[in-house]
């Protein structure tokens with residue numbers, strides 16, 4: 139498996155997010171395999187939580203379905219364990235309570251032992267999670283921090299000192315799936331962040347189309363697409379695994395094309 | 404509490420990064436405000452002339468006789484404007500919102516008492532107001548929904564999850580993340596990320612401060628025992644906090660046991676839960692073996708919450724406060740007793756506090772000087788209780 143920094147060596151990358159266990163973990167595993175083949179940069183795998191307060195309705199519903207199907211952290215690890223030939227680095231995304239309950243140290247060890255590269259916890263800011271994140275860094279699991287358009291300069295430089303892998307820039311003041319994203323002043327926002335930060339910058343929240351990708355790609359190193367993909371999975375849920383994987387594949391290819399084609403003058 | 408908002412190992416700021424600047428701004432504004440005599444004067448003025456404070460400390464003589472001659476006083480928070488203690492906190496926070504120039508107000512509500520208080524204060528100050536309420540609670544507390552709408556607030560039904568207070572809180576947080584630059588989120592209890600638990604406590608401590616003064620006047624001494632119900636924990640914290648250093652004052656917090664702790668269908672985070680992170684702070688919560696939040700169950704919409712304020716978790720572990728619980732049935736029995744002995748219809752939440760004394764009075768020495776926080780009145784619960792009190796006739 140490539141490292142996170144190797145992933146960015148290939149140029150601007152796409153970072154799809156999928157909700158593990160929606161509709162079931164076998165499908166999740168197949169989607170990961172397909173995304174790997176398509177040449178995405180990093181795969182973000184969401185661990186479901188009953189009360190995902192940074193998520194909009196689409197990912198909330200996906201989390202509920204995953205939980206109803208019995209998805210939990212151990213089962214996600216078991217699934218990842220089987221995906222040894224996947225070359226694309228995997229970042230786990232989830233809320234802090236299930237991780238606490240699993241055991242913070244065991245979580246870090248088990249994630250590493252099944253090849254996970256990083257962890258992103260939207261309700262654990264860098265300073266609140268200092269102890270946990272320090273252990274992550276020490277053991278080699280990259281803590282992926284989030285910054286938002288209203289993050290102050292002083293905090294940006296504190297985050298920079300701790301950042302590993304890449305920084306997740308939230309595209310607006312809002313939750314996942316918010317169609318308004320990204321904010322209008324995206325250029326100056328990204329420039330402001332970049333003036334403090336040397337790791338690659340990924341932009342996410344509300345980016346749901348090739349057009350939006352074309353609009354923001356000059357300013358970023360990676361683009362996270364979450365709700366748009368999760369939505370496709372839920373819409374095709376009744377048509378079976380093959381149809382789901384196929385739809386995700388078609389959509390993701392279009393996104394990759396948008397990212398790779400030369401900028402229009 | 405330390406600088407990061409921790410009470411021992413409880414508290415903190417477990418929130419999306421978007422909210423960090425807002426919490427810092429709020430914390431700073433709060434500390435400035437409480438050191439600003441003009442702000443505090445306006446707050447006290449509103450408590451007095453708008454809400455009708457001080458609320459009385461009333462000796463419940465007939466009820467006392469039923470309780471093995473414990474000498475029981477009721478702190479009558481039910482006599483506040485809008486019928487519960489919630490307005491104490493709301494008035495403080497609305498003044499803060501004005502100070503921070505936030506013109507849009509949001510709140511979550513369970514029983515509707517906090518939503519009602521927020522809608523009331525927003526109307527009084529001409530602020531736009533949106534209240535998130537679980538659909539299930541909107542049915543249980545229909546009167547309060549109607550009142551909030553009458554006051555010009557938009558009541559937004561929450562249909563996610565269990566459709567109760569927990570989910571209303573999620574939605575309010577999502578709204579705040581989205582509208583953080585224009586909006587103040589008025590949290591209704593001593594829960595949430597720092598500075599809320601500390602700030603709400605400071606705006607509720609008027610309950611305990613007044614009680615202390617009143618009991619000294621009436622009895623010439625401090626009480627032996629304080630009793631209050633614990634949902635998120637604001638009325639109890641308001642009552643307890645000013646007495647925390649008075650070592651001889653025993654304190655009992657009563658959580659909702661729903662159908663009984665042993666059934667797993669309850670709302671008792673401290674006495675039936677474990678440590679976790681919910682809605683921005685580390686505290687006792689109801690969760691399963693995978694760290695997923697377990698829905699709370701209680702007849703009382705205001706106690707129907709799977710978390711509790713972090714400072715309560717701290718007092719639970721230090722043993723400063725004793726926490727126990729009362730079931731739906733025990734609360735209903737206590738509700739009836741207060742109606743029949745004192746002519747006071749309590750909120751179902753407050754009835755849980757009394758239920759502790761009804762159950763335990765035989766183990767409490769006669770003559771014990773006790774104060775019970777009667778956090779609210781029962782108008783809102785008449786529909787819910789109707790089927791329980793007069794089943795045969797109706």
Ligand SMILES: Cc1ncc(COP(=O)(O)O)c(C=O)c1O
Pocket residue numbers: 487488513514515516517591592593632633634635636637638639704705706750752753778779780
């Ligand atoms: C009358 C009354 N008492 C108590 C509560 C519980 O909240 P807390 O524990 O914060 O006082 C509520 C909440 O709605 C209430 O309306």
